[in-house]
Amino acid sequence: MKRYIKMVAALLALMASFTACENGDQAFDDYEGGTTVMFVYQSPVRTIVLGDEEYDTSLDKEHKCKIKATFGGSYNGRKGYVNVAVDNSLCDHLTFADGTPVTAMPAEYYSLSTNKLDFKGGMTGETVVQLTDDFFKDPDAVKNTYVIPLVMTDQQGFDRISAGTRREGATGSRTNSAIWITAPKDYVMYCVKYQNKYSGWWLTNHNTSTDNIEKASQVQITTRTLNSSVYTVEFQEGSKILKADLLLTFDDKENCTITSLTDGVTATGTGSWADNGIHSWNNKDRDLMELNAEITFAGSVKKNLNEKLVWWRSGVSKEEFSYTYNN
Incomplete structure (x- = not known):
């Protein structure tokens, strides 16, 4: 019985040691291998959403985004920093999965805070990217084209930078996976x-209701430029399905003209877009688009x-891009 009482007492003491810190900050020892600062992902994709979303897009609407670094080897935050530099050579010899070149974003398209x-x-350090009007004027900026290539140059407050391990005698780019035993981060x-x-x-009922x-039906409208989008429509004609890509070009009053991008098809019409233009399901205001057009197909x-x-x-x-290193 005495042995049982001692075991219970020891258990209660252990529990007390945890609950005593319930309202305080707990500190843990660092990993014995030390702390390593890094970028978690090497090829992330960030889409600036200029419309609505379920999450907060206020930063996007300021034409901004953040690039963050983190570190491993500790449960605790760090009073440290890492310096980075733009290195456009990271893009050399790289192509996206579709064969187009990975291009360093032109300097006039952005600035770093x-x-x-x-x-x-804390656990992360960051820089804020401010995109310029030139970026949004570029028709290639609506797809995976431009990257901001950053390299860590030095650090303070950590044990090391995650620089990777090259194969013996190997030289070359960080992006050439063939020369690395442990990939750099x-x-x-x-x-x-x-x-x-x-x-x-x-969402549309394909009518004005x-x-x-x-x-209702779920349809996708894609970006062509800052002020124009593409809507693919379909119509039943006997046993055939007629398709057309419609170009919606908006003015500064949020009215649009409708034309056709499909060869052999013409379209004439108008439309409008209204921010929070309709009170809809889940008791929420949502954007409303109204489109009216006559479309003429072959025959x-x-x-x-x-x-x-x-x-x-x-x-x-969430997206990452894949790429090929071309020797």
Whole structure:
């Protein structure tokens, strides 16, 4: 019995040692191998969402995003920093999966708030990217084209930078996986693109009714430029499906003209977009788009488009790009 009582007492003492720190900060020893600062991902993709989303996009609407570094080897934050530099040579010999070149973002397209990523006692350090109007004027900025290539140059407050391990006698780029035993994580090629506020996934009954819109068809509208988007429509004609890509070009009053991008198809029409233009399901205001057009297909087949569309979601998800190193 005495032995049992001693065991219970020891257990209670152990529990007390945990609960005593319930309202305080707990500190843990660092990993015996030390702390290593790094970029978690080497080829992330960041889409600037200029329209609505379920999460906060206020930074996006300021044409900004953040590039962050972190570190491993400790449960605790760090009062340290790492300096970074733009290194456009990271993009040399690289192509995206579709064969197009990985291109360093032109210097006039962006600026960095700082080259010193200060952790300030936390687990991450960051720099804020400010995109310029030139970026949004570039038609290639709506797809994976441009990356901001950063390399860590030095650090303070950590044990090391995650510089990787090369194969014996090997030289060459950080991006050439063939020369590395352990891949480096001291660099990032931060790909940035944007999606305009008219694009994303919309709900439509394919008419002017918005009744039960949450159960309606889901259609995607894609970005072409900052002020224009593409909507692919389909019509049944006997046993055939007629398709056309419609270009929606918006003015500064959020009215649009509708034309056709499909060879052999003409379209004439107008439309409009309204921010929070309709009070819809889940008791929430949502964007509303109204489109009216006459579309003429081959053989003088005419179809009319008269639709109201209610915004559903941006469709943007976490993404990394794959690339090939070409010797």
